[in-house]
Amino acid sequence: MIVTKEWLNEWIDLKDISTEKICEVLNNIGLEVDSVTKYRVPKKVVVGKVIECDKHPNADKLSVCKVDVGNEVLQIVCGAKNVAANQFVPVALEGCKLKEDFVIKKATLRGVESRGMICASDEISLPKTNEGIWVLDESLGELEIGKELREYPLINDDVIEIELTANRGDCLSIYGVARDLAVALDKSLKELKERVEDVAKGIGRVVKFDKEDLIDASLLYRYFEKESLSFPVLFDLRLAWIDRLKANKLEKFVEYTIHSTGVLIRIYNADLFGKDSNGASHIHIKKDNLGFDVVANEENIISIIGVYQDKRYTPKDGDKHILVEASYIEPYLISQKVMEHKIKKDEDFYYRSSRGSEPNLKFGLDYMLLLLQKYGKIELYSGVQQLTQIKEPKNVVLDFKKCYDFVGEEIPKDKVLKILRKLGFEISSQMASDRVIVRVPEFRSDISNEQDVIEEIVRMVGINNISSKPCIFYERNILTDTYYKYKKRRFFREKASNCGFFESVHYCFTHKEKLKRFNFPILREDLDILNPITKEMDTLRSTLLINLLEAVERNFKAFKKSVRLFEIGTVFNENREERENFAIIFSGEIEEPFIINHGKPKEIDFFHFARKVSDIVGEIEIKEGECKSSLFNPYEYGEIYKDNKKIGFISRIALDVEKEMGISKTYVCEMDFASLKFTDPKAKPYSKFPSTSRDLSILIPKDLRFQQIRDFLKTISPKEIKGFYPIDIYESEEFKDKISLTIRFDMQSDEKTLTEEDINKNMEFIFNKLKSKFNVEMR
């Protein structure tokens, strides 16, 4: 909603109040000021009068004008098509600085001397109102030749843009904003006093209303014959400020009236309705099949009240017989239907009707008719056609005690009543000393209960003026399951970050084509997004990895050489069940280049990555698994087990994908976050005797997986074996179809220091078992 200080000034006296103060008050009463623009015409732009206007001798498109600027008559060459003798125009004199880099100087244009410039509105720091030069009239104030334009307050106005909340339809007009401002500033609101003049001929002679159904809207009609119209320049400027310029003069009056008063106005060419034998136009007012109130002729629906008008029936410049309509309809009666049936609508008009337009129809209609009579010649027929719905007045009981409890401090009763009266509420009866019944004004369709009324009081008292007090609340246990879930997430996030990974967050959306390409689960068609925002985000993700890989790709494009990211986020399966996954990704160099690696860090590999994962989530076991997605390299793919339960997978990205994305060696893992435990470790007793280790090098068949050896060793190891792990594999032609594997065994007894003999016995035992199970040989 755009208002200007001078426009507001038509309803409320703001002469002694600064724009800054107005903005402060608007903010305080909940009309948030979005921006303020102060329009100021540059110095040395004066009112001039074109005395003569002749064609330029050497240029078809230029005119040579004699322009009276008060103390002298200047010869000015002008390029605008619309310049003519006897016009009052803005003239930029020599030395006038129109823009930072544009100063008016004496010039010779095609051999003719020119001293100054006749300006268009947008050349003198105002919005553009029309093609060509700006022709002035007395609506801007008395035109004094030679007077600087910056002296005219109506031109040099402050334009305030208000970001209106959806409930305040009553403030969608200059009048509405002024009405609210008047309460806050404790000023009186001016009313429309002039009376509309009409002729003896009555509206009933020319228009017949056929009301066919019971309708919901309130409607008010008048009829006039248009003879001539001129549209004041000030109004053009204001319509330019609010960006509502129209080509047709009558439509411009309609726009101006709607913005000024908030009453919804429409105009019809009365000749396009069917006429009876007496020459009277028949206007049908009825319900259409969706239940909208409509205006129709014999064949067509011409307008839907509050929603839409068929443009073929709006009067054109030459049309003479005009029916003008003011309307009001309860917002909820139309907005639901409009949404449900996706009705075509006039956006600006519907914006007002769906938020609640001004219900005082006579006020808006009279305002416009008075303007038409002032700036034109119309023959207004007497009488109105009125179809009004008598609305039950809304009454609300206000309890002062409740008001006090609610706000948290006492607001004096007389202050409350004064605020309500000024806001247009009627205090209809005082029930008891601490309660009153208030009647809600018609124009506030947003108010219906006691809390609504308290809000109005708080708004005018000023929220800032209410003191703050701590709330007394009885103790209750807040350490719920959700709290522990949050703590767990925080624990693993901090762990991953300490292990060198960067937390990231991506949209829960992904590209279905990509999920398909890499064989990830795809959301069932009937559960998918109805209105995706882009093709790349057309479904819900079933994996975190696609988004993370794209982040890696972007980072490589930004010349990063080592990318370590993680994300804990929601994913959705085929049946759209929500689950939290934990994904970790490592791409490129294993560490930063620095003095120790001579600036040439190695690239990440499977085992280093697995160890990083284990650093974050605790000890894990990796088993062979079936790789279902073509995103992964099946030869470096494994399933992650924790406490003998499968929790996710770990893999290198397939080489073709790495190549396509232009990224280095990349490893990923994705785990089910719920499967991770978050418990503090508990200490166990430990041996105080020395520990020792021995390496065992054996030749094993190439296709034997260590997993099998590990599982076997776990079952047969003597209790002195505290741990074992592979430390080397070695291939050589001399081994033929076997490879050499070295396993290190850590040994320690809980009772004594192990002797060389004990140790050898254990190693021998293990070797023999391995030999008989897997047919391995000593290397």
Add this chain to the structure above:
Amino acid sequence: MLNYEDKIKNLSTLKELEELRVEIFGKKGVLAEKFSKLKTLSKEEKKRVAKELNEIKERLLFLLNEKRAFLEDKELKERMKKEAIDVTLFDGKSESGALHPIFSMIDKAVDFFISMGFSIEEGPLIEEEFYNFEALNLPKYHPAREMQDTFFLKDGKLLRTQTSPVQIRVMQKQKPPIKLISPGAVFRRDYDLTHTPMFHQIEGLVVDKEGKVSFSNLKYILEEFLRYIFGDVKIRFRPSFFPFTEPSAEVDISCIFCNGEGCRVCKKTGWLEVLGAGMVDPNVFEAVGYKNVSGYAFGMGIERLAMLYYRVPDLRTMFEGDLRLLEQFK
């Protein structure tokens, strides 16, 4: 033999020491030679000379060991010197990762509200219209419900547009008093410089018997919170409108970039809008069947707070895993 004492004294390396040790104590060393000559002596003589030799042997051994300890120590000290490094070659970098500014902001907020006795609640991202709209006094025809704002799913459900449905779910399950916050992701169908289709909110709700919770209480908690996050800032409440609260307010802090003088970030107003709040609308209580209660609610956009607090210049980069941004939060 006495010249050996001088020789030991004059030793300067462990190598010389070892050579001298062999010369004296080796199988063919001077001492061995001297002992071997003993057998040529008379019994009396043998006893005396042997005693003498043993004394010399012990003395030389002592001196030699003493010298060795000295030389070993000297050598370690020299090695340290030789192996000296330029410690200033360290580049100052760390290999650590970092938490994301959005989640760090949530963590900060959670810490505050937990300390003030709020519990944490969470809810599903896929919601029903009832929880996301109707129960929150957003009737079907409300402009905020139009298609362009909400992601709908083909079975009539939707991606929640706010964290407020958690309020409703909790109120349906629990009886007052309730004092909760609910952080999480929300979705709006909007994508430009200042909007992302997914972002995060923290919701707060306090409900107790009628007369127990007032607007003053709401002001208190929010003022405390904003000062906890932003330090010594001025705080302003402006009336506003949200369907689920009434009276509603938008809360501003004095601009942290210009101290309220007016700059580009605060659009010359000196104020930055940071959150919305209000007293719970009676229609919301009605939707969950609460009677004779009062309560307040507030909601804030985490990205907004994070951008202000951590000075993140661009909203969208936060969702791109961009290390140029993330590395700064190490």
